[in-house]
Amino acid sequence: MNDEAQQISRWRAAFAELDAAPDPASCPSPETIWSAVRGELSPPQMETVVDHVAACAACAEDWRLAAEIQRQEEKAAAGPGKVIPGRFGQWRPLAAAAALAAGLLIAVGVYRVNQPVQEPTYREVQHAGIRSLLPEGQALSRDAAVLRWSPLAGAVSYDVQVSTEDLRTVATAKGQTATEYRLPQSALTGLPAGTRLLWQVDAVRADGTHETSPTFVTAVR
Amino acid sequence: MDYEQLHRDLVRAVDRVCPRWMSDRADDLVQVALMRVMEIQRKKEGTAEFSPFYLKKAAYSAMIDEIRRLRRRQEVSLEGGSDDEEEAVVYDPAAPTPDPERASAGRQVGRAIRDCLGRMVPPRRHAVTLNLQGHSVPEIGRLLGWTTKKAENLVYRGMSDLRGCLGTKGIQS
Numbered sequence: 554m555n556d557e558a559q560q561i562s563r564w565r566a567a568f569a570e571l572d573a574a575p576d577p578a579s580c581p582s583p584e585t586i587w588s589a590v591r592g593e594l595s596p597p598q599m600e601t602v603v604d605h606v607a608a609c610a611a612c613a614e615d616w617r618l619a620a621e622i623q624r625q626e627e628k629a630a631a632g633p634g635k636v637i638p639g640r641f642g643q644w645r646p647l648a649a650a651a652a653l654a655a656g657l658l659i660a661v662g663v664y665r666v667n668q669p670v671q672e673p674t675y676r677e678v679q680h681a682g683i684r685s686l687l688p689e690g691q692a693l694s695r696d697a698a699v700l701r702w703s704p705l706a707g708a709v710s711y712d713v714q715v716s717t718e719d720l721r722t723v724a725t726a727k728g729q730t731a732t733e734y735r736l737p738q739s740a741l742t743g744l745p746a747g748t749r750l751l752w753q754v755d756a757v758r759a760d761g762t763h764e765t766s767p768t769f770v771t772a773v774r
Numbered sequence: 775m776d777y778e779q780l781h782r783d784l785v786r787a788v789d790r791v792c793p794r795w796m797s798d799r800a801d802d803l804v805q806v807a808l809m810r811v812m813e814i815q816r817k818k819e820g821t822a823e824f825s826p827f828y829l830k831k832a833a834y835s836a837m838i839d840e841i842r843r844l845r846r847r848q849e850v851s852l853e854g855g856s857d858d859e860e861e862a863v864v865y866d867p868a869a870p871t872p873d874p875e876r877a878s879a880g881r882q883v884g885r886a887i888r889d890c891l892g893r894m895v896p897p898r899r900h901a902v903t904l905n906l907q908g909h910s911v912p913e914i915g916r917l918l919g920w921t922t923k924k925a926e927n928l929v930y931r932g933m934s935d936l937r938g939c940l941g942t943k944g945i946q947s
Contacts (some may be wrong), residue, residue, distance in 0.1 A: 614792065620909070625786065737872050
């Protein structure tokens, strides 16, 4: 690495050091940063976001995360050793997929417009895999808060993740062999009555593959 | 949607980009983000499937929300005390970067760079900011709607401005 490259590398590292945001309330939304990194904003919008990133170390980090995810996508799309020619060649797989996604969205939109309003159907109808075995609408008692689910054929263990609706982790358990999990009372301390818990089970098969359940919602008394 | 792949991609990104105290929590962060995405999907089920692109964006957004929450908590902890009841389940704030002095010096240079960027004319500022963010010259051109030649010129001049500005602050290259 020559001197200039080393200098830029040092500056990049210093620029990446986290510091307080000048005014966190003015930070662009994650969606805006995501769109900026993908070049989906208009030039004035893009300049506003880049100006903010220039001044805000936290948003600069958010930007780098989005850019890193995009790089991984491009790498995966290009495949090992593949070179895609042309200035915008690297965007072709994404563009094709985006066009496909846009087509699907339009098709779905047309389909939805032509459908009569109906009650949503829930995943129990659609998933042949793991189902919650808790009675629907019944809240859990704090001193006997047990989550139960249907076994999955071939599963050797289950990992369970429980969080509140504002996404605070309440409890996690790994390697459960039973198809139930008793929430520790301490995990429920401080949760107001009626709090809705989101929980999800990840079944692990002997060959190491996983199958993840839908997210179930259960209230606590 | 291949959630396992998405989980791996997001964890890898956090691991590569974020500071140690946060990357140590990458699994939790991503898990929370994916649970939110699954919840969105659950609510929509029976009506429409989201595209993988939309879900990836939603996962990123949920992850950034969580990261911002953690950053705010860290600021509060480092300021010395908080009434936050959640403090007990937060990451360990006593595990900062391995070399605090170096990190502090880095933050000082980082602040100086930001100050210098604020003094630059906008096109150079934009070019240098994206360059410091790790983007190549062609990428900068594409993002800002410039030709590669124009991007190269602005990065070169902007970097020269930055070098001069840092020099006046006693920060030698």
